[in-house]
Amino acid sequence: MSKLDGLFEKNREWAKRLHSSDPNFFQKLADQQNPEYLWIGCSDSRVPANQIVGLLPGEIFVHRNVANIVVHTDFNCLAVLQYAVEILRVKHVIVVGHYGCGGIRAAYEDTDHGLIDNWLRNIKDIQYRHRARIEAIDGEEARMDLLCELNVMTQVSHVCHTTIVQNAWACGQELAVHGWVYSLQDGLLKDLECTMDQAGQIPDAYRVIC
Numbered sequence: 527m528s529k530l531d532g533l534f535e536k537n538r539e540w541a542k543r544l545h546s547s548d549p550n551f552f553q554k555l556a557d558q559q560n561p562e563y564l565w566i567g568c569s570d571s572r573v574p575a576n577q578i579v580g581l582l583p584g585e586i587f588v589h590r591n592v593a594n595i596v597v598h599t600d601f602n603c604l605a606v607l608q609y610a611v612e613i614l615r616v617k618h619v620i621v622v623g624h625y626g627c628g629g630i631r632a633a634y635e636d637t638d639h640g641l642i643d644n645w646l647r648n649i650k651d652i653q654y655r656h657r658a659r660i661e662a663i664d665g666e667e668a669r670m671d672l673l674c675e676l677n678v679m680t681q682v683s684h685v686c687h688t689t690i691v692q693n694a695w696a697c698g699q700e701l702a703v704h705g706w707v708y709s710l711q712d713g714l715l716k717d718l719e720c721t722m723d724q725a726g727q728i729p730d731a732y733r734v735i736c
């Protein structure tokens with residue numbers, strides 16, 4: 527017997543439960559997906575997108591990586607964003623960070639973690655840019671919490687600076703980009719209130735003029 531049999535067993539129970547609540551559930555999803563949201567979150571196993579916001583399969587499109595980073599040359603993330611915006615025509619892109627993020631901690635610390643430190647350099651850049659503000663507050667945990675929030679706000683900007691979001695706005699497509707932080711301590715989300723939904727909110731240097 528495989529050590530993974532338990533997962534198949536849980537899968538059969540899960541499928542049975544959903545089927546019994548709606549016999550057409552899987553057939554409807556097999557025909558199409560129609561999510562209104564794209565979630566860009568951390569890979570952390572404690573931050574599962576669907577469960578946190580109580581949504582079923584088909585209701586939220588998801589991209590996750592270590593420390594929810596949006597890099598201009600990351601074609602994995604950009605492909606997800608393009609598909610979500612241009613084909614699925616989601617109305618909301620939500621960047622979701624979380625307090626207690628191992629990626630943020632690893633970036634904040636000065637120890638060697640191997641290859642991943644190069645990915646986390648993106649966070650180190652934010653830490654360095656905002657060093658005066660971060661160092662002005664007391665306590666390592668509070669500083670990392672602030673870095674976590676600054677990271678989310680930076681990634682919201684990065685999403686908005688892409689040609690994908692710029693072109694959607696230029697075409698008059700309804701699209702808002704939000705920044706949230708999740709607390710592992712109480713399971714609650716906090717809106718950082720850095721939502722952007724029009725090109726006028728970003729610097730001219732990044733604007734695509736049609």
Ligand code: CO
Nearest residue numbers: 568570627628
């Ligand atoms: Co994390």
